[in-house]
Amino acid sequence: DTAVSQTPKYLVTQMGNDKSIKCEQNLGHDTMYWYKQDSKKFLKIMFSYNNKELIINETVPNRFSPKSPDKAHLNLHINSLELGDSAVYFCASSQSPDRGNEQFFGPGTRLTVL
C-alpha cells in the first residue's frame, strides 16, 4: 500500500556516469515534485509537475532532466554526475498545487557519487 515509491533506494556510481531515479504515486494526485536534501538536511525543491506539465523549475543544472510520462510517474535523469550531486533525493506528490494541500513524500534515494 505504498503511497509514493522511489527506486532505487540507494545508488552508488562513478563521476561522469548517467543515472535515473524513478518515482510513482498511487494516491491519484495531480502534482509531483523532486527535492534534494543535502548532508545538513537542507531541503531544496528542484522541479514540480502538475498534470504532466512542468510548473516549477528551480535553478538546477541542466544535467538534471525530469520526465513525467503520466500523472502517476515522475522520473529524474541525471547526466554526467558530479561529486556535488551526492545527496538524498525525495519525490513527493500532492492533490494539487493549492496552498493548503500537504505533500506526501517517498522514502528517498540516497545517491553517492564517487
Next chain:
Amino acid sequence: GNSVTQMEGPVTLSEEAFLTINCTYTATGYPSLFWYVQYPGEGLQLLLKATKADDKGSNKGFEATYRKETTSFHLEKGSVQVSDSAVYFCALRASGGYQKVTFGTGTKLQVIP
C-alpha cells in the same frame, strides 16, 4: 521572497519534558503553514498544518498556532517521548498560482530516557 527561519538544533530533552521549536516566516499574503517530521532513514511526513490566521494545528500531542501578528508558527508538545526523536521542518506555501513549498532548515530533536 518567502522564507522560514527555525531554531537551530540539535535539541536534546529528557523524556516527558516540554518541547518548543520556534518558527518564524516571511511571506506576502496569506500562506499556509506546516510542520513536517522526518524520522531517521525516512521521507518527510506531515505532522500538522494551519491555513489561516489563529488556526491551531494539532496531531499526536503536538500543536502549533498560526500567529499572523508575530509571523510565527511555533511547535509545542507537553511531554515528549523517545519515539519523538526526529528532524522537524517548518514550512510555508504562499497563496496565488503555483507556489513552491519553502522549508526551514530543520531542527533535530533527540529525546533521552
